[in-house]
Amino acid sequence: MADQPKPGSLLTNIQATNGEELSDEGSISIANLLARYLQHKTCEDLYAKQKEVFGHLGALIDLKSQNPLNRYSVQRSSVLLHLLKRHPDFEWNALQGARCLDVGCGGLNPLGPLSALVCAGAIECVGIDQDELADPSLAARAIYNYCAALLCRNDVNVHQSELHSMIERLNGFDLEKLSRGDIGGIDHSRLSYKTEDFLFAELEQSNFDFLMSTSFLEHVADPEVIIERMSWLSAPGAFSVHVIDGCDHRVYGEPDLHPLEFLKTETNESLVGGCNRMRPLAYRKLFEKHGFEVRSVSIDRHVSVDSALVEQFSEPYRDMEWPDLEALVVVYFLRKP
């Protein structure tokens, strides 16, 4: 049995164990190495080995010390999987060979959440955002950290997915390159980033089996045209997950501010502080109007209002039902019939 790998020398240790050679470029695919290393093992053995080989790496990825608001954190990338895992209707098999789209994925860590879908069997995952990739090196390392966590931590793992199939699915990725911050380690046929306006990007009708967005819909001036396009892009049977954050986003810098403070502003502008102020529960009608079946709506964050506060709101918010005002962060699961 190999010595326990030392932090920072994982590749060298696996290499020594297997007698593998580094390529001329000095790069090596952890996925390929592991696949060979773990050959001929039973499933139970695989999980035992997983702990042995990746144990120290799991310790290095200290999830508790990571801030979920940090877009590069494993926790942030894991939000999608956590949502899918808790949804009883979600069919994991539907991800086998699926084409997936993350709309408004952001330019910081645009491909983090989608890499879990690659591990779960998706054939092509595309992130689209109008922002340029901010820092390719940080984005590459975020993907590496998340893939390593997916491989070594059962609490982060892809639902019911076995280690060896995840490794196979990562075969075209050079995780070692990614760990060095080289975005070239991505298998671009499986995972790619488009810097484009979603409304005008060249995408094929009915091409996607899975669509998602996180904190995107509240930022667009006209959510209806976006939802119409999402529907046009969805294949029959496609599943979608949308997380809509209806807070006044200034609270992220000023925690003492009431999360509905922006509803007091009288204006005809479509965006206030970068947000359209549409209440998250009101999206249901738009999804249904554009052919989505709403499978579930869950309120992830809630705030209480009282009449003194509501009286200060501008129209139409002043006259809204209180439960519609109080739902702050809402998660929608949709299906295209």
Ligand SMILES: C[S@@+](CC[C@H](N)C(=O)[O-])C[C@H]1O[C@@H](n2cnc3c(N)ncnc32)[C@H](O)[C@@H]1O
């Ligand atoms: C708050 S960020 C969310 C980023 C990411 N989903 C996350 O959760 O970290 C909203 C993103 O929507 C993008 N966005 C807004 N309108 C867009 C459009 N029409 N096409 C593409 N991206 C858009 C912005 O560039 C921004 O990166």
